Amino acid sequence: MTAATFDDEIPRPAPPPAPPVGNPWIAAMSEKRKFALFAVMAFGQFMALLDIQIVAGSLNSIQAGLSAGPDEIAWVQTAYLMAEIVMIPLAGFLSMAISTRWLFAASAGLFTLSSMLCGLAWDIDSMIFFRALQGFTGGAMVPTVFATGFQLFQGPKQAMIPAILGMVSTLAPTLGPSLGGWITDAASWRWIFFMNIAPGIAVTLLIPILGKVDDAKPAMLRKIDWVHLAGLAVFLGALQYMLEEGPRHEWFTDTAVAGAAWLSFVGMLVFFERSFFSKFPIVSLAPLQNPTFGMACVLNFVIGFGLYGATYLVPVFLGRVRGYSSMEIGTTVFVAGCFMFFGAPIAASLSRKVDPRYVIGVGFSLFALGLFLLSGISKDWGFNELLWPQAVRGFAILLCIVPAVSLSLSTVAPEQLKSASGLFNVCRNLGGAVGIALVNTWLQDFTRGHVLSLSEAMGTDPAAGQQMLAGLSALFGRVTPDPEIALAMAQSEMGRVVVQQALTMAFQDVFMLMSGLFVCALVLVPFCKIRRDAPVPADAH
Numbered sequence: 048m049t050a051a052t053f054d055d056e057i058p059r060p061a062p063p064p065a066p067p068v069g070n071p072w073i074a075a076m077s078e079k080r081k082f083a084l085f086a087v088m089a090f091g092q093f094m095a096l097l098d099i100q101i102v103a104g105s106l107n108s109i110q111a112g113l114s115a116g117p118d119e120i121a122w123v124q125t126a127y128l129m130a131e132i133v134m135i136p137l138a139g140f141l142s143m144a145i146s147t148r149w150l151f152a153a154s155a156g157l158f159t160l161s162s163m164l165c166g167l168a169w170d171i172d173s174m175i176f177f178r179a180l181q182g183f184t185g186g187a188m189v190p191t192v193f194a195t196g197f198q199l200f201q202g203p204k205q206a207m208i209p210a211i212l213g214m215v216s217t218l219a220p221t222l223g224p225s226l227g228g229w230i231t232d233a234a235s236w237r238w239i240f241f242m243n244i245a246p247g248i249a250v251t252l253l254i255p256i257l258g259k260v261d262d263a264k265p266a267m268l269r270k271i272d273w274v275h276l277a278g279l280a281v282f283l284g285a286l287q288y289m290l291e292e293g294p295r296h297e298w299f300t301d302t303a304v305a306g307a308a309w310l311s312f313v314g315m316l317v318f319f320e321r322s323f324f325s326k327f328p329i330v331s332l333a334p335l336q337n338p339t340f341g342m343a344c345v346l347n348f349v350i351g352f353g354l355y356g357a358t359y360l361v362p363v364f365l366g367r368v369r370g371y372s373s374m375e376i377g378t379t380v381f382v383a384g385c386f387m388f389f390g391a392p393i394a395a396s397l398s399r400k401v402d403p404r405y406v407i408g409v410g411f412s413l414f415a416l417g418l419f420l421l422s423g424i425s426k427d428w429g430f431n432e433l434l435w436p437q438a439v440r441g442f443a444i445l446l447c448i449v450p451a452v453s454l455s456l457s458t459v460a461p462e463q464l465k466s467a468s469g470l471f472n473v474c475r476n477l478g479g480a481v482g483i484a485l486v487n488t489w490l491q492d493f494t495r496g497h498v499l500s501l502s503e504a505m506g507t508d509p510a511a512g513q514q515m516l517a518g519l520s521a522l523f524g525r526v527t528p529d530p531e532i533a534l535a536m537a538q539s540e541m542g543r544v545v546v547q548q549a550l551t552m553a554f555q556d557v558f559m560l561m562s563g564l565f566v567c568a569l570v571l572v573p574f575c576k577i578r579r580d581a582p583v584p585a586d587a588h
Contacts (some may be wrong), residue, residue: 081199084257085192091155091250092192093215094243098162099127100223100358101239105135105231112236113478115171122175125291127182128285132476134186136279136330136469142191146263151191152254157184166240189216190472195260202349210395214387221358221384225377258260267327275321275329283473290480294487330385334467342571343455344474346407349568350447351478353414356486356561357421357440358383362431363490364554369427369546378538383441390442394449403450404572410446411565411572413439418562426551454575486557493553498546 102109102123110120142150161181168174196208227239289307299305322332334340361380365371371379397406417440424432455471 051416058309080258082262084254085196085199087250087253087257088151088188088192088195088244089212089215091151091158091188091210091254093171093219094246094250095131095158095188096219097223097226098181098185098243100220101227101377102127102236105227105236105239108231108236109174113168113171113174115174120171122267123172123178125288126175126179127185128291128480129287130179130182131186131189132283132287132473132480133470134183135190135476136283137276138187138190139469140267140329141187143264144267145265146259147191147195147261148254148259148315149263150187150299151195152251154184154187154191155247155254156251158188159244159251162240162243162247166237190468193468199260207392207395209398209449209452210391210445213394213445214391217387217444217448218353218384219526220355220379221380224362225380228372228376234486261490266556270327271328272321272325272329274317275325278314279330282311282318283314285311285314286477287480290484294484294491298488322553333472334470339575340455340467340471342575343451344471346411346447346568346571347451347455347471347474348478348481349411349522350444350451351475351480352481352485353418353447353561353565354444354475355479356482357418359483360486360490360554360557361421361437364424364551368551368554369429379433380437382430382434383437386438386441387445390445394445397446398449398453403453405445406450407454408569408572410443410448410450411569413443414447415562415565417441417443418558422555422559422562424551424554424558426547468550486561489557490550490553493556494546494550497549497552500549 106120106123108125109115113120138150145153158181161177161184164177165174165181168177193208193212196212227236230236230239230242285307289304289311292301292307293299293304296304299308318330319332322330324326337343358380361383362376365376365379394410395408417436417438418437419435420436452471455467
């Protein structure tokens with residue numbers, strides 16, 4: 048069955064021309080040079096994405112080293128994410144203004160410098176500032192690689208680009224927490240930043256040497272709509288803060304979270320007003336007039352929700368319920384990353400031969416299945432029990448990401464591709480931010496609900512509770528001769544068991560909800576309209 052069976056295909060503007068035609072810079076490059084350039088840029092992207100989560104397993108060590116408070120240390124993560132999400136939609140504009148080569152080189156250089164400064168941070172305030180700089184500069188590398196890859200290669204080689212970079216963008220956040228924890232245990236937390244210096248310098252020097260892929264248009268810098276830029280920064284930055292801090296502070300009961308929500312709302316109004324009425328908008332919303340592109344952005348939002356939400360939940364379960372160390376968590380979650388390698392070539396091959404709607408339909412269904420399998424999780428689950436749910440989820444994610452690129456841009460006019468690419472990437476990042484915020488909130492609410500239910504169940508059958516308490520008291524009586532101490536220890540252990548069971552049940556509920564979200568998103572897939580003969584857009588980043 049092919050796309051021809053869908054009788055609702057829509058006409059679209061003529062497809063964009065193949066980028067290398069008429070591009071003297073790329074035409075003069077040898078294949079080896081193209082591969083070298085792409086490999087170096089892909090590695091730079093990997094560095095930037097790895098540092099999103101690399102501090103997650105080392106926050107306690109960083110907090111102790113900088114004498115920071117519990118609320119302050121959360122900003123080490125939040126500052127990076129806030130700055131990165133602002134830069135991503137700006138990357139398309141900057142790559143046209145100063146050229147892809149110099150944008151990437153400058154971004155890699157500043158990312159390396161800010162990484163070194165993070166490692167040298169002397170207090171929490173300096174760390175937060177340097178992490179924000181690191182996220183802002185690293186964010187420019189993430190979308191730029193896609194555009195360059197599509198310009199450098201054609202045919203089957205080009206079809207591999209979204210698969211390779213999709214694997215990079217999923218594997219790096221997955222490895223981040225475990226790699227950071229291992230480095231912290233082996234050396235110190237400062238080395239999770241210092242390790243970027245040598246490869247960062249190499250990337251910075253190699254990019255200008257390896258080749259030029261486009262020309263700069265510096266006149267664009269004189270036309271920047273600063274109000275539009277400010278609106279974008281306030282809108283996305285405050286939104287990211289609200290989503291990061293909301294679950295920790297009971298959402299809008301906290302004045303800072305409520306204030307961030309208002310700032311984000313005002314910034315959003317300014318951003319949309321300038322998007323529609325500015326003569327030179329930094330980010331154009333015109334692609335959203337295309338229904339297919341809008342639905343593909345929604346699908347990408349769901350992909351981000353599932354990818355980052357599940358990547359966050361499994362380590363939390365292993366740490367809080369099973370009490371695993373950073374190394375044990377890393378070994379367990381690495382399974383999903385391994386199966387991404389198997390999914391990458393299959394996704395690339397299918398994207399050239401099969402209607403992307405079928406591919407993403409299978410991908411979403413498999414991802415939903417992986418989450419559904421996780422909904423049967425119990426307090427005794429470890430590596431063996433988590434193996435297949437993670438394998439299914441890891442294999443499925445690239446079957447979601449690769450066709451999503453085609454679905455998003457297949458009906459977009461050539462002059463809208465840069466803006467469409469930025470919007471598409473922001474949707475996935477926002478999906479991840481919303482996903483982590485919501486699963487945190489669900490986890491807290493469901494845990495409280497299950498603790499209450501279990502307590503009520505013990506109240507309706509007090510004999511069972513008393514029997515359990517007596518058994519625990521007898522057990523702890525072997526440790527201490529004092530019956531009151533033994534009883535207190537038994538009550539504490541009983542409370543721990545109840546909370547552990549309630550938390551496990553909450554994980555079951557959250558995974559089931561996430562699985563349902565992917566099933567519901569499948570409704571959009573048949574309504575996406577594509578052209579079977581449309582080539583992969585050159586500016587798809």
